Amino acid sequence: MFFASDNAGPAHPKVMEALIAANEGYAMGYGADPIMDAVRTQIQGLFEAPDAAVYLIINGTAANSVLLGTMAQPWQTIFCADVAHIHEDECNAPEFYSGAKLTLVPTTDGKMAADDLHQKIAAEQNRGVHGPQRGPLSITQVTEKGTLYSLDELAALSRIAQDFGMQTHLDGARFANALVALDCTPAEMTWKAGIDAVSFGGTKNGALGVEACVIFDPALAWEFELRRKRGGHLLSKHRFLSAQMQAYLTDGLWLDMARAANARCMQLAEGLRGHNAAEMLYEPQANMIFFQMPRSEHKRMRDGGAVYYVMDGDPEVGDPDEPLTGRLVTDWSMTAEGVSQFLDLLRG
Amino acid sequence: MFFASDNAGPAHPKVMEALIAANEGYAMGYGADPIMDAVRTQIQGLFEAPDAAVYLIINGTAANSVLLGTMAQPWQTIFCADVAHIHEDECNAPEFYSGAKLTLVPTTDGKMAADDLHQKIAAEQNRGVHGPQRGPLSITQVTEKGTLYSLDELAALSRIAQDFGMQTHLDGARFANALVALDCTPAEMTWKAGIDAVSFGGTKNGALGVEACVIFDPALAWEFELRRKRGGHLLSKHRFLSAQMQAYLTDGLWLDMARAANARCMQLAEGLRGHNAAEMLYEPQANMIFFQMPRSEHKRMRDGGAVYYVMDGDPEVGDPDEPLTGRLVTDWSMTAEGVSQFLDLLRG
Amino acid sequence: MFFASDNAGPAHPKVMEALIAANEGYAMGYGADPIMDAVRTQIQGLFEAPDAAVYLIINGTAANSVLLGTMAQPWQTIFCADVAHIHEDECNAPEFYSGAKLTLVPTTDGKMAADDLHQKIAAEQNRGVHGPQRGPLSITQVTEKGTLYSLDELAALSRIAQDFGMQTHLDGARFANALVALDCTPAEMTWKAGIDAVSFGGTKNGALGVEACVIFDPALAWEFELRRKRGGHLLSKHRFLSAQMQAYLTDGLWLDMARAANARCMQLAEGLRGHNAAEMLYEPQANMIFFQMPRSEHKRMRDGGAVYYVMDGDPEVGDPDEPLTGRLVTDWSMTAEGVSQFLDLLRG
Amino acid sequence: MFFASDNAGPAHPKVMEALIAANEGYAMGYGADPIMDAVRTQIQGLFEAPDAAVYLIINGTAANSVLLGTMAQPWQTIFCADVAHIHEDECNAPEFYSGAKLTLVPTTDGKMAADDLHQKIAAEQNRGVHGPQRGPLSITQVTEKGTLYSLDELAALSRIAQDFGMQTHLDGARFANALVALDCTPAEMTWKAGIDAVSFGGTKNGALGVEACVIFDPALAWEFELRRKRGGHLLSKHRFLSAQMQAYLTDGLWLDMARAANARCMQLAEGLRGHNAAEMLYEPQANMIFFQMPRSEHKRMRDGGAVYYVMDGDPEVGDPDEPLTGRLVTDWSMTAEGVSQFLDLLRG
Structure with missing residues (x-):
């Protein structure tokens, strides 16, 4: 009867077996391991995005923060739900990595309404150089209240962002839970709904600790790599991240x-x-x-x-x-x- | 015949077994797992430092950067070897976490000479508010060239720092290799030689990915915790760090x-x-x-x-x-x- | 009929005369000019705070940001009105200097109500290391809506902060306008009402460009000086700041x-x-x-x-x-x- | 017999007169004053660069830091002389604004030799994502030792930078002193010699406190404006900067x-x-x-x-x-x- 958190449970035995298997012999570090090549292809296929940049990172705060650091400028503000994990539970990490601030959009059941988002975005950047500039939108799916945006709702939010020339990030710490609930494809829940980059969670769903950062515009890839390293988030024995993600994705686990x-x-x-x-x-x-x-x-x-x-x-x-x-x-x-x-x- | 790096080899089977064992059932996250309590006591005992603050983190860059962020102020300069890992191989992570800059001390065989260190420190902070102020000293043991400071040499360097009112950090990514080569105790190679905080490496010596940050002045503990979290380096399924370190330290493995x-x-x-x-x-x-x-x-x-x-x-x-x-x-x-x-x- | 801003009008002729007078001959730079010594004493007297640290800076954004950088930690949140200048009109400068984020307290007529402030503060820091920690409170007097806090209201707000172990900053860009409206003394409107540090504006009230930063706890003085320099806000020909402030304060101008x-x-x-x-x-x-x-x-x-x-x-x-x-x-x-x-x- | 510094002397009477004249009536703030329009044209003409972005700022540390913040990325290193003002005398301000680190090039008489610069640049960025990446070059003219680079020497240094895909910044705190000594035009000492952006000093040469930031690639203009504001360096009563610079440049003063x-x-x-x-x-x-x-x-x-x-x-x-x-x-x-x-x- 342990319902405290989905990060309190065990990793799946198949994930553990993959770790053991990956521990054989020598492997180049820092993402140059052969399993990572396979994982990248796997994720590109899954997302129907053959050009997407794909990186692994140890937890959700890091995934969100390095991605938002890559997408936002330090004079901007990031729009997010007033109950967003990036606002409430990451001890200023997104601000640390991006330099930007957060503008909170009100929510009722954990979800931002399109009108509220539009109003918050419209209200910024009317002060020229004096106020913060419009940065990316970050949406959480599953929300922090256990609710879901429908595909239409996701698309409506990201379209607002797009109309203002902004990009959209998806905090998918519980990506899989949302996907099976909506019974849709990863592509449908992301780039087909206007999402530009995803924190694709594994940790809360049976991995030890691994998230994929999926960036649909590969032009941002190298900056992401440098920001990840500068944050101390590039692992030397990277194969242990790759192996987890590979097992996680294999046979629909x-x-x-x-x-x-x-x-x-x-x-x-x-x-x-x-x-x-x-x-x-x-x-x-x-x-x-x-x-x-x-x-x-x-x-x-x-x-x-x-x-x-x-x-x-x-x-x-x-x-x-x-x-x-x-x-x-x-x-x-x-x-x-x-x-x-x-x-x-x-x-x- | 694979001699590329000590982070390219496998983790020790006992470390893997400990991971498997730790994966049973539910455990509170973020360092509140019971194994961490045991590890803390283990490390405090090992270092003969019952009050030391002890934290686990995923890799050496993070260990160094969060520690130096805790020890240095953004208007200071950190003194280190011109071939130090924190200078050459961490893509500005120590600067990112601390805001400080680095002052490079020349080396011949990877080691700073006491005179050179003294001269570099003395040369700073003669410009009042205009120049950077003296921040901590960081020493790497084993050095990046595979050489060692003797205990006397360590003490001589840290004493110089102390005379200038500075603290000393030890980058011990290869702590164990140094310790057995010098045939001394952890206490002798650290606080008894004037070291204030240690990056105690496990990753390069048979772990999957875990380093301990050992801070002898517990007054810095809470700031370290906040900086670790803000850097995205507090792991939810923390027991997998704890289990590695526990196995690593057990029976002198x-x-x-x-x-x-x-x-x-x-x-x-x-x-x-x-x-x-x-x-x-x-x-x-x-x-x-x-x-x-x-x-x-x-x-x-x-x-x-x-x-x-x-x-x-x-x-x-x-x-x-x-x-x-x-x-x-x-x-x-x-x-x-x-x-x-x-x-x-x-x-x- | 020019009512666009109080920074669009001319400086007072006496301020200009003081500039001309200060331009005679040579003077040591960076705050070591003799006029600054007089200004410091003048302000300490005015505030009945003989130990206060007093610094001059070129504008209000800099005054607020360097002060808040000195008072806040990068893992904290600064509490302020939702219409505060530090939130709306400084393009993330307070976040840049402090690393902290801002928590917005709702206002009706530009003023925070004590209950709302209490609720916002109480709601933070319930998440341990995960959420931002409580940082200083910043109050704007005159508010951005042209209204005033009474002395009792100021004291009530700062007392709430104090009860939570927090310090209070006063953004006094229009300090003089508030003071004469309330018909009180500088001490009454600041430290006697629980204020720990003040941005004491001159620019909007007849100076060319000068604000005093008044810090009642002199222990913060040296950190302020380093942060001011690191922000590029220590002027070499400092006498031109000192002369403005001296004329500004002389004979009740x-x-x-x-x-x-x-x-x-x-x-x-x-x-x-x-x-x-x-x-x-x-x-x-x-x-x-x-x-x-x-x-x-x-x-x-x-x-x-x-x-x-x-x-x-x-x-x-x-x-x-x-x-x-x-x-x-x-x-x-x-x-x-x-x-x-x-x-x-x-x-x- | 006062030879302590060129920022210890008085401003020129014509500069003071211009201040007095500019103090008439009302003027829009933040750079929207009519004098600024004239100054921009004046400087564009002077530099034979009709598209250059031109901004005024209060001192040299700010000019250098906001420019370098605009030119460098936080994962890069800025190359400069080991005696450069940006290294020794700005209390980490360039690092604060850019996030980058500095790589020091040895000097004998205050000047970097082309070979030394080449070697330092070549030595960086050989470690892929692990080390800092190559950022801009910053040259100081007049050097901190009172010496000068010839136009050929300037061009040789900037060409090395260009060959590595890097931009070049000129710290011209003593720009005028260099120009008259070399008897050349501003264009010859800057963009014709491969310089991309200039800190064009006025403060050390008879102004109260004003420097122009001249950026030859106008695509960087808006980012500069945002970084200037975010640093607290956009002055409300901007006309007092403009007036100084106008008088400074008029009739070859x-x-x-x-x-x-x-x-x-x-x-x-x-x-x-x-x-x-x-x-x-x-x-x-x-x-x-x-x-x-x-x-x-x-x-x-x-x-x-x-x-x-x-x-x-x-x-x-x-x-x-x-x-x-x-x-x-x-x-x-x-x-x-x-x-x-x-x-x-x-x-x-």
Whole structure:
């Protein structure tokens, strides 16, 4: 009953086996390993983008930050959701790598509305040299609230950016969870929807620690490489990144894992819907649920062995009737039985 | 016959086993995993420094840069060898993280002389607010030329820094190789010799990718944590760093591996000494040899299957008699037979 | 009828005379001129802060940015009004100098409410190392909307900051206008109200270009000096800054100029109140008015020779009845006749 | 007898008069003043570069740093003399604005030799993504030792840069002194000699504080403007910069002042040559002399009222016979009588 985070679960055994296999003998470092050549081709094929630049990096903060550093200028502002990971959870890393600032677009269920985005972008750069200039748009899919943009919604947002001459970045830390939920192709969820560069996550979906940075305009490739190195993010024993990503992508493992995680989430959601004391805050669409419940109920769950974050208060201290928000995240490794056990506990 | 780099070899099987073992079940991320608690204690014990702050990070460039960012101010200059890795091989990462500049101290065999260091430090900060101010000293041990500072030499350098009110950082990417060669304790090679913070390398000595940052003044700990996060270097599935380091340190594995690497290097050196055409440029003291040989000889070795870097020219193109510099690096995984095979080939 | 900005008017003749006088003979540069010694004492006396560090700098963006760079850390966030100059009009300069980000506190009439500030501060730093940490608070007095914080309101805001262990910066680009409007002492409007450092403006109030940075904790002095130099903001012929500030402060010239500017503003406000077509958006308290009027009226004023900014549309193009916002700023050099002329034109 | 620095002397009366004249009435700020339009045309004409972008900035550190920030990338290294002002005297400002590092080229008399420059450039960027990449070259004319590059020497250096695909910046803090000494045109000393951008100094040659940044490739103009603003270097009352520069350039005032300064320097040099105890270290070619003399002689001069910097020791304390280096700088305001007085004192 561990629903704290999708980065708290184990890596998939096939990923581990690939690591072991990659550990044989000698291999040139820094991305010149032969597995990386295969991975690049694999990802270009997957995205139907034979010219895309493809790089591996150790985590999502680094993927986002090096990409945004490559896409933004230090006198610009990056547009993103007010609950975006790049704003709330990366301790100024995107600003560190880019020099730019962030302009926050309001959200209700974790999603930016096209009108709000348009208004925020239009409001910038009316002060000539005095104010920050318009930089890239960054969209998070799956959002931080567990919701999804439809393909049309993605395209609408990126079209606004494009109309202002801006590029669009996709923070896809949970790319696979979104993809299987939308039942679309990687190309459809990215460049066909106007996305220029993607943080393609693996870590939260069964890898040890690896994300791909996919840049559809190869003209940015060399700058990305220099920024990655300058950030200390070019790994010497790079084959261990390559091997993870190769196993991740082989035989649809990544999609299977995302489907499993999402299925467990839907099972949880159904159970929560049937429970009087709990109220879901957003309609879960991938592998994450936010729900409200009285403090006493959270405490009861915790005492019963359920592990998850309570976001806005201490389950142990305070008015037992006060509603508090819990977050449940599922990953590939959870079983239907584990979820049932949680729901049984919830039902009391 | 692969002597290109000590980061081209495999990780030790025990390190891989530890990864597999660490992959069981759920674990809190970002350094809150239980293995990290054990590792911290292990390293504090090893360094006889129960209050030291200990952090893990994915590679040497990151270890050096986040540490120097914590130790230096953006209006300062960091003193280092003119051949230091932080100057030549990190694409401005130390400057990126610290904002400081580097002042290069001349070297002959990769080592700074105390007099030269003193002169360089004394020459700075005579211009009041106009010039850069004196920042930390960074010493590389093993040096980039495969040589070693004795404990007395280390202490002499750090004492100069201390006399100017400066701190001293040790770039220990090859810490273990130095330690077994000097046959001393970690404490003797660090804080007892005046070192304030250490990049304690694992990657070049049999890990997949992990370095410890050891800071003897715990007052710097929180700033280090924030700078690590802001650089995108705090890993979510941190247990995979912890597990590597734990295996690395258990039962003296790290020392055994370093001894093996150094032994192979001594075997190589002895062979080279007996070879007329080759001349060693520095007295090898750890696991790295620089030697000169005519181009034709390098070509012959390459054709025979030996892999190593020729630093100052193409072995294939040019005057066959021109002497070129080769670099041989050994790691834990090499066998005495492999080295013999190389030497046999050399002898023709 | 020039109401575009208080930095568009001339410098006071006494300031110009002081420049001429300071131009005699030789003087050591970089702040070592004898006039600076006098200015420092003058300002320390004025602020009843004999230990305050006092520096001169060429403009308000530089004053704010170097001060905030000294007060904030690159992993922090600076709290400020959503309409603050440091956010809207300095092209990321505060972020450039500090590395920090900005957290915007909502405003109605240009002022932050204590509750909103508290909520914004409380909401940060709940994510441990993952989110930005709490940095300084920056308050603008006179606000960007021409309104004022009372001394109690200032104290309430800075007390909130203090309770969270944060320092408070005052952007006093229009310090004098605020001071004479509140009829208080510099000490009362700063350190007695909990302010730790002040951008004390001269440029908008009759100087050529000079601001004082006043830091009540002298421990920050040397870092400020280094950051000023590193930003290229230490002037060699510094006596021309010192001379301006000396003349500005002598015999209450600065207060006289601010009183004159404010008086013209009140005259304008009275006239606007009596005009049906115009509606003031905020109660003007210093030297700046924001008012709404139909486009056709703005156009009529412009055609009649009145110069001021229309903030949200082109007075020439669009629906003649659409209300647009005009901004009127007065400075020391305006005459009552000039204002009457404007009001006569307005009345038609 | 004040020879401490050319920024210690007064501004020329015509510059002051221009300031007074520019102070009439209202003028739009931030470079939109009408005088700036005239100055831009004036400088474009002077440099025979009708498309050049021209900006004014308050001092030389800012001019160099904003220009180099515009020309260099943060993963590059800027090549400059080991005694360059951008290295020794700007407290990391060029690094702050550019993110790049500096590679120091050895000098003897303040000048880089073409061979040394070539070797330093060739040695960089051989490490692929690992080392810093080649950024711009920065040449100082007049050098920090008072010597000059001939036009051929300038062209030879910039051609080397060009062959490596690099741009060249000229630090012309003493541009006028060099120009009249070489008796050439601004175009000949800049773009005709391969220079891409110039810090065109006024401050050291009779202005209060103004430098022009002249960029021959207008494609860089907008980025320069944004970087200037982001550094806090766009002045609101910009007309006071424009007015200075206009007066400076009108009727050849700037050339007359430089000729006067250089003439006084030659007078000094002649006197020093005839003095046994003093030895000039470099052949003075503009307005600066470095000379050695026993400590006792420096002390005698100081006691007699001569003011200048002794670079390498305290004239008051130490062996009276030890030779110490003095620096003498002349400016436009010095009289032949003043110099004679100094030389008389020297002769004893």
